[in-house]
Amino acid sequence: MFLSMALGLYALCSVRLRGRGLRCQEQQRRVRHHSRRLIRSINYPWQRVYQQRMSFEMMSEELCVRQLRFNKEAIGRLCDILQGDLRPSSKCRTALSVAMKVTTALNFYACGSYQASVGHMCKITQSAARACIHQVTDAIFRKASNFIRFDMSPVELRGRAVRFHRIAGFPKVLGVIAGSHIQLKAPNDQPISYMNSRGFHSLNVMIVCDAQMRILAVNADHKGSADDAFVLENSSLAQFMNKCPQRSGWLLGSSSYPLKTWLMVPYSKTQSKAQQRYNCAHVCTWQRGQDTVKLLKSRFQCLNRSKGILQYSPVKVSKIVVVCCALHNFALDQGQTLQPMEDTVSETDQLDTPDLDTVDTQESLKKTPTAAARAIREQLVDDRFGL
Structure with missing residues (x-):
């Protein structure tokens, strides 16, 4: 019903604007744009379902050591160290947590896979995996002197x-x-x-x-x-x-x-x-x-x-x-x-x-x-x- 209403609105506006010359083309473009947005909002689900992401907290101890080279306790301590640098700036519920970012980066370092493979393992997109790797790399690099010291x-x-x-x-x-x-x-x-x-x-x-x-x-x-x-x-x-x-x-x-x-x-x-x-x-x-x-x-x-x-x-x-x-x-x-x-x-x-x-x-x-x-x-x- 909503779809037919949107199409009817578009047809009505098009008829009224037809024949008024080039000055009406901008108005026609706006009508088409708003019609597309209306149709998209009607067809979009009311509650989007997201794929279940996987962080080290959901892995077994053996899988953590094999895929990330650290046990759960050590990764938890690393997350605490990087908490201030990796805390999500957005309050959106889909923002990646610190644990998710550290898991993605450690999987890349440990397995040597491409970003797409790392994202598939952690159930996130390739672009999200890339962002995680860059953020964690920069965060640890800034703190490298805390780990590497020539005493x-x-x-x-x-x-x-x-x-x-x-x-x-x-x-x-x-x-x-x-x-x-x-x-x-x-x-x-x-x-x-x-x-x-x-x-x-x-x-x-x-x-x-x-x-x-x-x-x-x-x-x-x-x-x-x-x-x-x-x-x-x-x-x-x-x-x-x-x-x-x-x-x-x-x-x-x-x-x-x-x-x-x-x-x-x-x-x-x-x-x-x-x-x-x-x-x-x-x-x-x-x-x-x-x-x-x-x-x-x-x-x-x-x-x-x-x-x-x-x-x-x-x-x-x-x-x-x-x-x-x-x-x-x-x-x-x-x-x-x-x-x-x-x-x-x-x-x-x-x-x-x-x-x-x-x-x-x-x-x-x-x-x-x-x-x-x-x-x-x-x-x-x-x-x-x-x-």
């Missing part, structure tokens, strides 16, 4: 050095540096500069971790074409270590990094048994950094190249990397253990790590180490590895 207090340094010493007997280690390339889609601006030596577009990410595989620092701002030495030299870590007055040890890095007074790297060619023992202890201790990268990519499959390419700009991918590192530390704080997955072993691609016998041919190592750095390494070899 240089004397007590912390001693404890960190003791834990590293237990691995292979390498003394005074403050942390190990590991690198990995995170693949992303070719950006519109200077795509060639993001192409790494393996032929795919990426960011060269540098991570510093301790013996417990906790991430102390992360740098995800450099393009894939940059080598490891360049990334280190242009990082805040290098400036911090050069100026740090409390430094009483060193970091360990691979052969792709230059030798410094605060960074010990292996010998390219050993000339004594002491240097061989030094190299062996160095590699065994430095491996903890690679294990951390494996664990990070196993926990958050969005960083794993075998699961797909991040379809975002380099700036957004950099934020996602930092957020995943912050959540990795949060997981360790909450006792969320995880074993590295088998398909992640090939993903610890420190592309610029050369073979020790060919290290002198690398462009990043043409700079001769300072006499002070060589003296410190020789003194270390004589004191701790010479028999």
